[in-house]
Amino acid sequence: RPGTMLIRQGIVVDHQQAQKADILIVDGKIADIAPEIHIIPKQCEIIEAAGLYVMPGGIDVHTHFNIDVGIARSCDDFFSGTRAAACGGTTTVVDHMGFGPKGCSLHHQLNVYQKYAKETAVIDYSFHGVIQHVNEDILAEMASMVEEEGISSFKLYLTYGYKLDDEDVLKALIQLKQVGALATVHPENDAAIALRRSQLLEQGKTAPKYHAVSRPLECEAEAIARMINLAKLAGDAPLYIVHLSNGLGLDYARLARDNHQPVWVETCPQYLMLDDSCYEREDALKYILSPPLRPAAEREKLWLGLVDGSIDTVATDHCAFTYHDQKQRGKDNFSACPNGMPGVETRMPLLFSEGVMKGRLSPSRFVELTSYLPAKLFGLYPQKGALQAGSDADLVLFDPEQEVSIKHELLHDNADYTPFEDIQTQGWPVMTISRGDVVACNGEFTGKAGNGRFIRRKPFDASAL
Ligand code: URP
Ligand code: ZN
Ligand code: ZN
Numbered sequence: 525r526p527g528t529m530l531i532r533q534g535i536v537v538d539h540q541q542a543q544k545a546d547i548l549i550v551d552g553k554i555a556d557i558a559p560e561i562h563i564i565p566k567q568c569e570i571i572e573a574a575g576l577y578v579m580p581g582g583i584d585v586h587t588h589f590n591i592d593v594g595i596a597r598s599c600d601d602f603f604s605g606t607r608a609a610a611c612g613g614t615t616t617v618v619d620h621m622g623f624g625p626k627g628c629s630l631h632h633q634l635n636v637y638q639k640y641a642k643e644t645a646v647i648d649y650s651f652h653g654v655i656q657h658v659n660e661d662i663l664a665e666m667a668s669m670v671e672e673e674g675i676s677s678f679k680l681y682l683t684y685g686y687k688l689d690d691e692d693v694l695k696a697l698i699q700l701k702q703v704g705a706l707a708t709v710h711p712e713n714d715a716a717i718a719l720r721r722s723q724l725l726e727q728g729k730t731a732p733k734y735h736a737v738s739r740p741l742e743c744e745a746e747a748i749a750r751m752i753n754l755a756k757l758a759g760d761a762p763l764y765i766v767h768l769s770n771g772l773g774l775d776y777a778r779l780a781r782d783n784h785q786p787v788w789v790e791t792c793p794q795y796l797m798l799d800d801s802c803y804e805r806e807d808a809l810k811y812i813l814s815p816p817l818r819p820a821a822e823r824e825k826l827w828l829g830l831v832d833g834s835i836d837t838v839a840t841d842h843c844a845f846t847y848h849d850q851k852q853r854g855k856d857n858f859s860a861c862p863n864g865m866p867g868v869e870t871r872m873p874l875l876f877s878e879g880v881m882k883g884r885l886s887p888s889r890f891v892e893l894t895s896y897l898p899a900k901l902f903g904l905y906p907q908k909g910a911l912q913a914g915s916d917a918d919l920v921l922f923d924p925e926q927e928v929s930i931k932h933e934l935l936h937d938n939a940d941y942t943p944f945e946d947i948q949t950q951g952w953p954v955m956t957i958s959r960g961d962v963v964a965c966n967g968e969f970t971g972k973a974g975n976g977r978f979i980r981r982k983p984f985d986a987s988a989l
């Protein structure tokens with residue numbers, strides 16, 4: 525019977541507690557969780573999970589599948605991207621719609637993305653809207669996106685081609701708050717970056733490592749502080765800072781939270797695991813992304829943020845380009861390299877290994893960062909991110925004994941490298957279950973294209989957090 529199974533005697537972990545229990549899944553939903561379950565339906569698959577952690581499937585709220593960045597299109601589409609996600613223990617993605625043709629509507633882009641994902645995604649998905657310009661039509665459309673389409677978060681970029689100026693940011697923040705949507709922001713000071721970039725290029729400093737020199741952490745921290753103040757001016761508009769890479773930016777966010785401002789922070793495994801010494805490598809192009817990797821001291825500041833609760837989510841910013849082909853555009857000019865790196869499959873194992881197995885994070889805090897808070901912030905809870913009767917049976921089983929040295933050849937995306945090659949991990953996701961179907965098992969993809977469903981998200985609700 526599809527979508528029906530009993531998972532026996534695992535260590536069942538939610539955002540609050542960990543305890544040995546059985547989980548009964550019927551027709552793709554969690555039916556019961558109890559110390560022992562003896563009454564089970566006919567034709568019920570039984571999975572023995574003694575010694576394994578059984579947790580809510582990962583929710584990655586920051587991916588860019590199929591994105592066209594003008595100079596290149598990501599090598600991962602919604603099939604290869606969600607396949608890799610599933611193999612890494614993730615059961616839901618919230619992908620970022622890319623920029624559409626100049627002047628296009630929010631609904632136009634939503635239709636484009638619905639087509640990309642519909643027959644290809646192997647796990648459930650939603651999208652963040654992208655605000656590429658602000659006018660009366662776009663402001664009016666935000667309301668129907670939330671109410672009719674179930675899209676309750678929107679991305680604002682402060683750099684790149686469709687960056688918004690402060691006036692447009694302010695108008696967008698006011699309206700997003702009004703319609704029950706969360707504003708997510710890529711904060712970097714575009715003018716400072718543009719000046720530094722042109723100076724470096726004029727001086728002949730074109731090697732990949734100058735990408736990081738062109739956008740130091742102050743560019744990011746300044747934009748974080750500015751966004752926090754604009755959100756305040758917008759009447760405490762809720763604000764979600766994506767891909768935080770440094771401690772100064774985190775301190776600004778902490779200050780805002782101390783002042784009871786609704787601000788949340790995401791970081792990514794690359795900023796927790798890697799540092800700017802990667803730009804000295806011969807294959808430095810692999811590490812060109814924005815914000816760039818930072819000095820090693822910043823990594824530890826981010827880990828402290830995970831431990832003390834001032835960082836709320838870990839997502840990936842998976843935006844993959846091939847090293848041997850697409851990334852080579854930047855070999856003689858860092859500014860011509862498509863920005864971004866793969867990571868959707870390695871998020872859960874890296875954070876589990878470095879966080880839980882090294883004793884920095886409790887298993888419940890791991891669930892909070894990878895599933896519970898993403899679900900709460902982005903209107904997916906309790907359908908996702910919860911282990912309770914009635915929730916979707918989206919689960920990941922981790923074997924804390926399994927040691928894996930990460931190799932690209934083990935992964936399931938379409939990139940030709942992983943930035944985490946040869947990193948040793950302990951604790952690996954050995955089974956991923958999406959609405960009661962096993963979609964990955966022991967490193968093998970077992971799901972099916974088109975089985976992922978679009979999830980209509982609820983409006984943003986700060987009082988539910
Ligand atoms: O370099 C990156 N991160 N590319 C993806 C787009 C973004 O800024 O999130
Ligand atoms: Zn259009
Ligand atoms: Zn970004």
Ligand code: ZN
Pocket residue numbers: 586587588620841843
């Ligand atoms: Zn991104």
